[in-house]
Amino acid sequence: GAVLTKSFVCLPALIQKFQDGRDVNQGPGSHFEGVERELMQLTWEPVGYNGPSLTGYSLCPTDAEVPREALSFHGDATGAQVHLDDLRSTAHRRSTFHDGIVFSQRPVWPGERVALRVLRHENGWCGGLRVGFTRLDPAHMVGSCLPPFVCPDLEEQSPTWAALLPEGFVRAGNVVCFWVNRRGWLFAKVNAGRPLLLRKDVLVQGAPLWAVMDVYGTTKAIELLDPKANAWITGGEPVPEPxxxxxxxxxxxxxxxxxxxxxxxxxxxxxxxxxxxxxxxxxxxxxxxxxxxxxxxxxxxxxxxxx
Structure with missing residues (x-):
């Protein structure tokens, strides 16, 4: 696989650029078509990464169809210690404090809330649940090649943006929702509390985003919820910067x-x-x-x- 830097995260845009050049300046069979075919075969391989091969990670085209069914966890792209229930709505980390990465089964729209309940808390660890978004399509991932942590491992290896939630957010029984707005600001809130700004650098243009969660440390199990069941989750747009x-x-x-x-x-x-x-x-x-x-x-x- 070819090696790409993080600046080349929107392959469809590059392909379109070559297509435009071919249509204007070249006829059929030009070298632009060969370059286009070569670009289509590229896979994401992080520079300087010495861990397991990530060949097979791919970025979804910009114009990909985005279904709107209820969110669940992707059934195949999970950390080594993750166990999902039959409905893929609950993720449980079997042991240790890491290898708990999970993804949504479909892309998430800017402004769409990802809601979850913390089911189980385990003492003895430092830090808990991490949440965020990624441009990596879990349908093209190999679960066994996922790194132990979303922060910083997956962030350094791919176009992924995540953050650690405060300790008070991740107590057992709490309902947490998180989302990214069209400006690329990642927010989270617990129960009916105020939104908390986590970071302001998520790239929302050019490719779909999947939700990513790391069932890490003190967070032992989480359950995805339907945001429509709680009015406080879906209300409150637009959200000002806290x-x-x-x-x-x-x-x-x-x-x-x-x-x-x-x-x-x-x-x-x-x-x-x-x-x-x-x-x-x-x-x-x-x-x-x-x-x-x-x-x-x-x-x-x-x-x-x-x-």
Whole structure:
């Protein structure tokens, strides 16, 4: 298979470019047709990856038909420790804390909610469920070749964007929904709470997106739900970018007021106590896993707790 960099994630656009050049400048049988055939045979093979071969990963054409049946988990493209029920609505991680990657069986529209319930929580691990979107079509994946983690492994190997959910989101019984809007902003919320902005760099143009979830760490089992069953899941469009306000609670302790901003990623959902604890412990943002270079107190929200 050919080796492609992440900038070449929309093969149909490249093919169209060659087709346009052929139609304008060349006649039938030109070398453009040969290039077109060669492009159609390319597969995604990440640069510098030394793990199992990912030959067979492919990107769905831009104009692919997108069915709208209820979401379920894809039956074949699953992590090594994942067990699905017969309806493919429940995903359970058998053992360890990793190899729990699962995908939706069909592409997800921008703005469409992916709703799930956390069924089981397992103590003894650090971190829990990760959610996001990918341009990889699970129908063309080999489950045994999936990496152990969606963050950072699958993100580094493919056009995938995911984030770790805060600890308070992934307690057993919680209903979590996540979605990406047309601007490429990834949001999540728990139960009927406020939307939380996870990241702002998802590429939503040029190819369909499948939902990806990693049943990781403390999250032992999840169940996909029908968003229509809960009005709070489908309501609330358009969603504004969440900003730190004087009434927003820290998403780690759910007690103190969020009054800090992490540099350079800019996430601002933490109190100063939790933010400094994370900075000293891992120096990685709990939302996007970017390296933290500095913790700043939001001037308008300075409190006794953060001063």
């Amino acid at each position: 900003e730190v306000t004087s009434g927003e609670e820290c998403v780690i302790c759910f007690h103190n007021t969020a009054n800090t901003r992490l540099i350079p990623c800019g996430h601002s959902h933490f109190c100063s106590s939790c933010a400094w604890h994370v900075f000293k412990d891992t120096a990685k943002c709990p939302m996007c896993r970017w390296q933290i270079e500095e913790v700043t107190v939001v001037p308008s929200l300075k409190t006794e707790e953060g001063s």
